[in-house]
Amino acid sequence: MYLFAMIDKKVSESSPADPGGLIMPSWFNNETTIKEIYMKNYPAAKKYILLNKGTDEQAKDIYQEAFIAMWRNIRLNRFESRNEHSLKSYLLQIVKNKWIDHLRSAQYRNTVLLNDSDVENNIEEPSPEEQERISLIKRHFKDLGDTCKEVLQRFYYNKESLRAIAGIFNWTEATARNNKYRCIERLRKSLQQNQYLDSK
Amino acid sequence: MTANNQIPQERFEEIERFLQGRMSPEEESGFRQRLSADGDLSKEVEDVRILLVGIEESALEERLDAYHGQISVAPATPFYRRAWLAAAVIGFLIIGAWWLLQSAPVNKQLFTEYFHPDPGLATSMGSAENYAFERAMVDYKTGKYNEALKAWKQLQASDTLDYFIGSAYLGLKKSDSAAVYFRKVIADDQSLFREDANWYLGLSLLLENRMTEAIPYIEQSSHNEKESLLSKLKQ
Numbered sequence: 001m002y003l004f005a006m007i008d009k010k011v012s013e014s015s016p017a018d019p020g021g022l023i024m025p026s027w028f029n030n031e032t033t034i035k036e037i038y039m040k041n042y043p044a045a046k047k048y049i050l051l052n053k054g055t056d057e058q059a060k061d062i063y064q065e066a067f068i069a070m071w072r073n074i075r076l077n078r079f080e081s082r083n084e085h086s087l088k089s090y091l092l093q094i095v096k097n098k099w100i101d102h103l104r105s106a107q108y109r110n111t112v113l114l115n116d117s118d119v120e121n122n123i124e125e126p127s128p129e130e131q132e133r134i135s136l137i138k139r140h141f142k143d144l145g146d147t148c149k150e151v152l153q154r155f156y157y158n159k160e161s162l163r164a165i166a167g168i169f170n171w172t173e174a175t176a177r178n179n180k181y182r183c184i185e186r187l188r189k190s191l192q193q194n195q196y197l198d199s200k
Numbered sequence: 201m202t203a204n205n206q207i208p209q210e211r212f213e214e215i216e217r218f219l220q221g222r223m224s225p226e227e228e229s230g231f232r233q234r235l236s237a238d239g240d241l242s243k244e245v246e247d248v249r250i251l252l253v254g255i256e257e258s259a260l261e262e263r264l265d266a267y268h269g270q271i272s273v274a275p276a277t278p279f280y281r282r283a284w285l286a287a288a289v290i291g292f293l294i295i296g297a298w299w300l301l302q303s304a305p306v307n308k309q310l311f312t313e314y315f316h317p318d319p320g321l322a323t324s325m326g327s328a329e330n331y332a333f334e335r336a337m338v339d340y341k342t343g344k345y346n347e348a349l350k351a352w353k354q355l356q357a358s359d360t361l362d363y364f365i366g367s368a369y370l371g372l373k374k375s376d377s378a379a380v381y382f383r384k385v386i387a388d389d390q391s392l393f394r395e396d397a398n399w400y401l402g403l404s405l406l407l408e409n410r411m412t413e414a415i416p417y418i419e420q421s422s423h424n425e426k427e428s429l430l431s432k433l434k435q
Contacts, residue, residue, distance in 0.1 A: 022218070022219060022245065022249060023218070023219060023220070023221040024219060024220055024221055029220075029221075031263075034260070035263075035267045035270075038264070038267045038268075039267060039270060039271050042268070042271055043271075047392065050392055051321065051360070051392065060268060064264050064268075067264065068257065068260065068261065068264075071257070071260060072253065072257060075253055075256065075257075076253065130250070133250055133254075134250060134253060134254045134257060136254075137250065137251055137253075137254025137255070137258075138254050138257060138258045138261075141254060141255055141258045142258070149258075152255050153255070153258070153259040153262075156252055156255050156256050156259070157255070157256045157259035157260065158259075178209075181209045181212060181213070184212065184251070185206060185207075187251065187255075188205075188206075188207075188247075188251065189205070191251075192205060
């Protein structure tokens with residue numbers, strides 16, 4: 001029910017133009033919504049994979065890969081969901097595509113053949129360059145230090161306010177703001193250092 | 201990353217406000233004008249945009265296992281949105297069902313109230329054998345149960361096939377035949393359809409007015425209407 005409300009809100013508020021699709025979709029800007037989408041759609045994905053020779057573990061791995069791909073495409077405004085059903089179809093199609101790719105690998109080539117009609121190519125894949133950039137950011141983010149990681153995750157993913165973050169770390173709000181910026185610059189510098197080393 | 205190393209704090213926070221949709225319409229309009237005229241700003245916006253996606257995606261990846269762990273305890277919520285038009289149609293159906301139920305025995309009333317045919321599989325496994333399975337699945341989904349049964353009975357037995365043959369029989373209200381196939385599925389410890397088969401075997405027995413026998417099967421299912429039906433059966 002909550003998810004419906006969020007999506008309906010998004011559709012009804014979609015009047016301001018966003019040329020280039022730069023602004024984060026507001027309905028997706030909420031951890032509760034993301035978690036709800038994850039939890040509600042897993043049973044259907046699992047059923048598909050188990051019925052197609054997969055295991056529980058594979059179902060979970062493929063679903064999580066697909067979920068991240070869906071999340072990224074929504075986050076970058078490459079897919080605009082109109083309702084819960086279209087979102088579910090989109091996610092399950094990514095699951096199917098990923099599972100079929102998996103079955104086409106050498107390990108399975110002689111044992112299982114899936115129906116090609118299951119594959120749909122209308123799902124936009126990130127470019128290799130973009131994939132590489134995001135992977136690099138994630139690798140450097142892991143090495144950022146616990147405090148910086150927590151500050152940035154709380155602010156950008158959990159959408160906590162600077163005041164709330166300041167309260168957690170026993171900082172003033174101004175310190176929280178400055179520390180967030182320092183953490184961002186530390187991450188950017190680390191990435192630039194990597195780029196510099198790669199270019200040598 | 202841009203060649204220019206540092207983005208000053210105020211400009212970074214302005215970019216961040218823009219990307220997060222936190223600017224007023226006037227501020228956003230001015231920012232977009234600058235964006236279209238300033239190539240460096242445009243590159244910085246793209247850098248920050250991808251940077252924030254990377255940070256958020258890291259957080260998401262770290263949380264997925266925790267989300268996954270909550271799946272089994274998640275409350276069941278209705279899946280499909282009911283549009284206002286559908287509500288009107290449902291209203292007519294309820295009135296029609298109520299009228300029919302008034303004249304039927306209790307077991308048939310309950311069966312009519314709780315029996316919703318399994319929606320069928322969205323896909324198949326692809327080999328020649330499964331092509332025939334899938335064709336018959338299309339018949340099943342469109343209510344052509346006899347056609348589906350004819351095709352499925354020529355295929356090699358499996359728990360999936362047994363389950364859908366049972367489902368097709370129950371769609372035809374042939375509860376005794378349906379029960380035979382659902383019992384075969386329940387006997388298979390590895391079958392993914394066991395819980396659903398328990399529910400539909402319970403409904404098959406209900407249709408035959410064997411209400412006491414139906415209860416243990418319904419109890420072993422995980423259908424979201426299980427408790428509601430059990431409370432009526434135990435009255």
